[in-house]
Amino acid sequence: MKSLFSLQGKTILVTGASSGIGRAIAVLCAQQGATIIMTARNKERLSETLHLLPKGNHHYIITDLTSEIELKELVEQLPVLDGIILNAGMVKLVPVQFIKKDDLDYMFKLTLYSSIILIQQLLKSKKIKSEASICFISSAASQKITIGNSVYSASKGALNSFAKSLALELAPKQIRVNAILPGMIATGILASGVVSEEQLQTHLKNYPLGRFGTPEDVAGLTAYLMADVSKWMTGSLLTIDGGYTLK
Numbered sequence: 001m002k003s004l005f006s007l008q009g010k011t012i013l014v015t016g017a018s019s020g021i022g023r024a025i026a027v028l029c030a031q032q033g034a035t036i037i038m039t040a041r042n043k044e045r046l047s048e049t050l051h052l053l054p055k056g057n058h059h060y061i062i063t064d065l066t067s068e069i070e071l072k073e074l075v076e077q078l079p080v081l082d083g084i085i086l087n088a089g090m091v092k093l094v095p096v097q098f099i100k101k102d103d104l105d106y107m108f109k110l111t112l113y114s115s116i117i118l119i120q121q122l123l124k125s126k127k128i129k130s131e132a133s134i135c136f137i138s139s140a141a142s143q144k145i146t147i148g149n150s151v152y153s154a155s156k157g158a159l160n161s162f163a164k165s166l167a168l169e170l171a172p173k174q175i176r177v178n179a180i181l182p183g184m185i186a187t188g189i190l191a192s193g194v195v196s197e198e199q200l201q202t203h204l205k206n207y208p209l210g211r212f213g214t215p216e217d218v219a220g221l222t223a224y225l226m227a228d229v230s231k232w233m234t235g236s237l238l239t240i241d242g243g244y245t246l247k
Helices: 020-031 043-052 068-077 101-124 150-173 197-204 215-226
Strands: 011-015 035-040 059-062 081-086 128-137 176-182 237-240
Touching: 011 020, 020 035, 020 043, 020 081, 020 215, 035 043, 043 059, 068 101, 081 101, 081 215, 101 128, 101 150, 128 150, 128 215, 150 176, 150 237, 176 215, 215 237
Parallel strands: 011 035, 011 081, 035 059, 081 128, 128 176, 176 237
Antiparallel strands: none
């Protein structure tokens, strides 16, 4: 009997697959039978992800998603896709009075502009199959705002609106579009020094389930959205945050 969550025969693009959530998504979707095409800037870390996947015709393409030229080159190399998972992003905490225009531009280029341009180019090139699934990895920070997170929250909020609009536009082609809104995920970002250990422990008290999420938590929901079992779901913003936004 075929599993409800089988991705056998599907070809799926995962952006930001070199670590964290993107890596976990690539691994799980490959385990469910998908052929995975990964993209990010770091060749070494993409290679590490590739070696974690089960045997198959998986491969990666080095791309700086903030470069429109490289985005077009990426699309030229891609086959027709059954699934697209747009995960690339970054976190930068800064009070509004200290926001620098370069940081603002880069955040929106990576989080929002690159996703819009990539989807646009894929549509123009007819590289998204009918009944395909598109998934944006957004953030619960777009719904629950904290001090110092204004630029990140704004970029993810814009991404949510774009995802819902795109879902409406692509519905006649039976192409589904959804977004996942994770809370704090225990990835390399937590070890990068962006926030202190004391700040993390204080923030953890806001999570009723008593822990931060893992990349695998998000990967499971993403695999569901890629599978045919979710083919009547589109335009949804799906929160996965251990109860964070309940408080």
